Amino acid sequence: MAELKKNPEELLPGCLQMLRDMFERSILTSNSYQHIRMVVQMFHMQKELDNEDFPPMGSGRSMRIFRVIRDYIREFVRKKAEELIAIESDDERLTGYKDFWTDYQWKSRCANSICSYLNNHWVLRYLEHYRVIRQENLFQNEDQVHYMYTLCMVIWKEEMLANQTLNIVESAKNLLRCERDGEKIETVKIAKLVESFVEVGIEYERVFDNSRLYQTRLDYREVDEFGLTTEQREMLKTYEDLFETPILEDTRAYYRIEAKQASIDGDIIKYMRMANERWEQEAERSKRCLHNAITGYRIQKEVDAAWVEEQLPFFQVRLELKASSKRMTRLPFQSHFNALLKAERRSDLLLMFKLCLRVDVAIEQLRKDFCEYVALKGREAISGIPVCNQNDPKSYVEAVLKVRDHYESMVEESFGNDCGFVKFFFEGCVAFVNRNCITEKNKKHSSHKSCELLGRYVDLALKKGGEDSDTFLEKVIVVFHHLEDKDIFQKYFNRFLARRLIMEQSGSDDLEINVISRLKALCGHEYTSTAQKMFHDIEVSRQLTAGFKEVST
Structure with a gap:
């Protein structure tokens, strides 16, 4: 207790040494913990004014001890970053990063506990001063005053995550490429990196949004498409800007090359299965090591863009082996989709539908192609009615119903009764029912x-x-709908x-x-x-x- 009467400046060297022991040697005894807490409290309570403090903060020299701790932690993290820069292997660098981060996070919590008095009696008032007097964003004060844990995260972000020389994200991209190439990696390393990017977002936490009035309004806050509030999205800003964006760009670039190579042999079935497999892999990978709440959807969109959207020309042509030669020749008017329709490959059509469903341009084209195909097949079926029976209402209605029922089952089985396909299927039926070889004989009233013919069929x-009334009525109403x-x-x-x-x-x-x-x-x-x-x-x-x-x- 005699130490309480000393000038805190005299105790500062010993306090700093204890901080070094904690951060550099992971040594923190109960006595050291209590001693550092005491010194921090003494600096705050000292009655001698310091020019570095603002009058609204009250007397004391809190800024002095705050800056000493801040500068030491920054120096410590900077040295750790230099150690990581010296590691050449991406895998080993991420291993080192994982260990440093896990250790640093624990020490940051200890530092926050040590400085709890400073947090509650000086930092809070300092932040209020900036909010009320200066009307600035809390996280933009030039002295970087934060709660101690938040300060540790800000320093980690500036010295580690934003370090262009270290460029830890590049190491993560290289490791992800290795896994995509079939190599086995420890995804926990990337998961820890992601955890650090998300955690440093505490910098943007709204310190003063804990009032009773605010708490009563929690249930009424608007959320975005990911179910996140504005505050939660702000706290993911660092993750999105520094990690997610480059990862998404690299993902598309990787799959763009792979998709282009896969399309060379022209095997659409193999191509679609590979694309679907890659999509599922990225979905699973996102759950394992990325911030799946927002990145899961986005990274799958990049896979879709590379495999489907950018390869639409490949979907719209089909490669066939000409009888006269052994060379593959492009037939531009026979799409892969039409070929699968013609071959009745319903399971493969379902796979194509699932792939294209996630890309608006692609699925819209498929729906239009299906509409045209149904109209074509309907007209072919009506053209197939013998000339002597073309004026027979029963033959006509049965031909219409046969085509309609056949492709309705395809819409169910291969396109999951998708509302867009149902709509275009209906339009295709309308087209062939009202415009075919029989109706066109009378051009004036086609x-x-x-x-x-439907009226005569009913008659x-x-x-x-x-005739079974329900079956008959169903047939009549189905054809009637398409008139x-x-x-x-x-x-x-x-x-x-x-x-x-x-x-x-x-x-x-x-x-x-x-x-x-x-x-x-x-x-x-x-x-x-x-x-x-x-x-x-x-x-x-x-x-x-x-x-x-x-x-x-």
Whole structure:
């Protein structure tokens, strides 16, 4: 206790030696810990004013001890950085970095505990002074006053992570390349490097956002696409700028070269499997050693860009072996996608879909190609109807339904019922139903023919009756959906209905009513009002006729 009466300047050399023992030799006894805490507290409480302190901070010489500790820690970290620079091997350099960082983080926490009195009674007031009086960002004060742990992280960032000579990120890039090339590496080294980049983000922590009012608003803060608040994103700024950005650039450059080489032999199946494998590898690697919350998605986007987006020309041509030679020749109008469609390679189509789904340009092109392919196959199917049957409504409707059902199952199986594919599949069906070799015979009213044939199909089925009503209705509604001019179908339907009712050719009144009800549900009351009125009039007529017969007899 006699030491409390001494001038703290006299105790400073011994205090510094104890700090050196802690940082350089990892020695920190209970007595040393208490002694350093006491000296720090004495500097703060000394009644002699120091010119280096601001009057608003109160009396004392806190800045003096703060700068002494800060300068020593900076010198210590700088020497460690020089040791790492001297290591030539990337693997050994990252090993050394991992060990230094683990040790330094523990010592930083010890230093923070030692300086807890300084943190609570001087640093906090100093930061408040900068916020209220100078209206500056807390992390931009020129004296670099922070809580002691934060200060240690800031020094580590400046002397280690931002050290252009050391360039520790380059070592990480080289190690990641080695793993991508098939070599086995200790990813914990990269994980520790990432941990340090994330941890130094504490520099941007909002010191004064701990008020009760702020705490009550935590549930109402806006988050970004990664589920992070603005404050959390600010604390990842160092990680994103110094580590993530160069890693993402290197990832794309690596896979750009690999994708280009893989596309040379023209085997699209092999190419897609390799691309998917690489995508999965990067997803797993991100979980193991990167900050997966934001980097996982971004690094996969880089893989997609290199393998799909930048290789779209490869997806849009197919290499075939000509019969006349053994050279591979590009056929620009037959895409790999069309070739897989033609060959009914549904599992491979699913793989291509999954790859392209993550790239907007690619998936949009696939959807358009699928639309055109469905329209083409539909027209081919209708062209395949024998000439003598081309005016037969049953042959026509069955041909339409066969194509439609076939490719609908493909949309389910190979494209996961993706809403974009469903939309373009529908457009493809509309195209071949309304514009085909049969409809084009009447160029003036080409859209009328499909409406007429569907109307006649309904007429024939309702005359016969007996057909399963649910199956029949489903077929009619499916084709009806794809008609562009539904008003034309309405005219044919009403005409044929009137004929059936007048000539008493209807096979089932219940089925007639069901058809009208389904059309009403799809198109509204106005669409079926004429048909309903006709049916009602016939019912009234039948009742009057029956009543007249009873009276007559």
